[in-house]
Amino acid sequence: MVKLSSMSRGAETKEMILKAALDFTSRWGLESLSIGELAKKVGMSKSGLFGHFNSKEKLQTMVLDYASTNFVNEVLLPAFKSPRGIPRIEATVENWYAWMDKQHTGGCPFAAAAFEYDDRPGAVQDHLRKYLDEMINSFVRSAEIAVEVGHFKKDTDCKEFAFRFYSYLLGLHLYDRLLKEDQALELHKKAFHDLMSNYLV
Amino acid sequence: MVKLSSMSRGAETKEMILKAALDFTSRWGLESLSIGELAKKVGMSKSGLFGHFNSKEKLQTMVLDYASTNFVNEVLLPAFKSPRGIPRIEATVENWYAWMDKQHTGGCPFAAAAFEYDDRPGAVQDHLRKYLDEMINSFVRSAEIAVEVGHFKKDTDCKEFAFRFYSYLLGLHLYDRLLKEDQALELHKKAFHDLMSNYLV
DNA sequence: TATTGATAAGTACGACCGTTCGGTTTATAA
DNA sequence: TTATAAACCGAACGGTCGTACTTATCAATA
Numbered sequence: 001m002v003k004l005s006s007m008s009r010g011a012e013t014k015e016m017i018l019k020a021a022l023d024f025t026s027r028w029g030l031e032s033l034s035i036g037e038l039a040k041k042v043g044m045s046k047s048g049l050f051g052h053f054n055s056k057e058k059l060q061t062m063v064l065d066y067a068s069t070n071f072v073n074e075v076l077l078p079a080f081k082s083p084r085g086i087p088r089i090e091a092t093v094e095n096w097y098a099w100m101d102k103q104h105t106g107g108c109p110f111a112a113a114a115f116e117y118d119d120r121p122g123a124v125q126d127h128l129r130k131y132l133d134e135m136i137n138s139f140v141r142s143a144e145i146a147v148e149v150g151h152f153k154k155d156t157d158c159k160e161f162a163f164r165f166y167s168y169l170l171g172l173h174l175y176d177r178l179l180k181e182d183q184a185l186e187l188h189k190k191a192f193h194d195l196m197s198n199y200l201v
Numbered sequence: 202m203v204k205l206s207s208m209s210r211g212a213e214t215k216e217m218i219l220k221a222a223l224d225f226t227s228r229w230g231l232e233s234l235s236i237g238e239l240a241k242k243v244g245m246s247k248s249g250l251f252g253h254f255n256s257k258e259k260l261q262t263m264v265l266d267y268a269s270t271n272f273v274n275e276v277l278l279p280a281f282k283s284p285r286g287i288p289r290i291e292a293t294v295e296n297w298y299a300w301m302d303k304q305h306t307g308g309c310p311f312a313a314a315a316f317e318y319d320d321r322p323g324a325v326q327d328h329l330r331k332y333l334d335e336m337i338n339s340f341v342r343s344a345e346i347a348v349e350v351g352h353f354k355k356d357t358d359c360k361e362f363a364f365r366f367y368s369y370l371l372g373l374h375l376y377d378r379l380l381k382e383d384q385a386l387e388l389h390k391k392a393f394h395d396l397m398s399n400y401l402v
Numbered sequence: 403t404a405t406t407g408a409t410a411a412g413t414a415c416g417a418c419c420g421t422t423c424g425g426t427t428t429a430t431a432a
Numbered sequence: 433t434t435a436t437a438a439a440c441c442g443a444a445c446g447g448t449c450g451t452a453c454t455t456a457t458c459a460a461t462a
Contacts, residue, residue, distance in 0.1 A: 052410095133380065149445095177320065249441060417449080
């Protein structure tokens with residue numbers, strides 16, 4: 001995240017807090033994110049930090065916002081530099097790998113939060129669902145483009161593609177993070193490759 | 202769970218506690234499982250309940266044990282009544298669907314805990330990894346049997362099959378629970394079907 | 403230089419956390 | 433019947449939690 005000189009001091013602090021909060025969240029989960037501990041980590045008082053958000057729920061949703069823009073900037077947007085169709089989809093996966101590596105602390109915050117909040121209604125869940133929906137829709141859209149440019153078959157079910165595409169990413173996460181399976185990346189690469197093959201013209 | 206008359210009073214109580222604890226866990230996660238709240242739910246005092254486990258970590262790992270035997274009894278073992286090979290794999294999926302429905306409260310406790318504890322080392326994580334390893338190995342083994350009986354191609358990479366098989370189940374969980382996607386089951390059924398097709402002789 | 407408004411710190415509160423302890427009831431066995 | 437152990441309770445401990453108030457700091461402006 002670039003520190004803009006145009007930022008007010010408050011905004012800078014907030015940015016710094018959110019960065020630390022996201023780091024913590026990807027490790028311990030959104031629910032375990034505690035204001036006191038976070039304040040200690042960024043060298044602020046609990047109340048000083050609290051003043052930026054005024055509620056824990058607000059802090060949580062803003063962490064999701066922050067993670068989302070981070071994800072969009074590092075995974076989705078850069079892929080747009082690649083040509084439409086298959087190259088763009090492949091770039092997305094490559095960026096995803098890099099993103100997972102970079103956040104070697106804790107895994108994908110969305111994946112973790114998704115299972116954490118699947119039965120916890122509220123503002124956080126709503127936020128989460130919105131972002132996951134957006135992400136999956138971007139996968140659907142990628143497939144549609146691949147159809148448009150003639151890479152994928154005309155009768156491709158793009159929603160179906162997105163489901164399988166994302167499922168494999170979830171599997172990768174679990175094999176890599178929890179099971180510490182050495183071949184996780186290999187397994188995913190091959191699965192992704194075979195998935196693509198199924199839709200090629 | 203059958204209440205055996207041979208159970209001592211303590212064992213019966215423990216069983217009842219674990220049942221409630223698993224119910225709670227699948228909804229709110231292992232980390233949010235609180236002794237006080239659990240005691241209230243089963244109508245006991247905090248300390249009375251605590252006496253059965255002597256630590257929260259022990260309670261958590263025993264909930265995992267309980268969930269595992271439950272899963273094995275309801276999903277894996279019944280599938281063994283089906284003929285070896287494809288029918289058995291298909292039965293496993295059907296049992297999985299039924300199991301998800303039955304636990305309509307909260308989703309698969311393992312899936313949730315897997316992402317919750319992927320960066321939280323300790324006894325709970327070790328337990329969890331053990332059970333997930335066992336489960337995935339049972340999928341690998343199912344594929345191996347399918348090869349043995351001539352349903353799957355001789356050169357089938359069974360570990361590869363298990364990765365994709367389980368990934369789709371994770372995707373199903375997320376689409377169904379969090380995204381409340383109506384077509385979740387449909388999407389999974391078709392993905393599973395296509396997956397099987399790839400390995401058929 | 404004085405004033406103001408934003409930012410952070412300080413302090414306090416009630417709620418809940420896991421855990422310990424001592425005592426009371428209940429079941430088992432001699 | 434009596435001795436022993438298990439099961440359970442209520443109260444309390446030290447901590448941490450989120451949140452609400454009040455106070456201090458300090459840059460920008462008047």
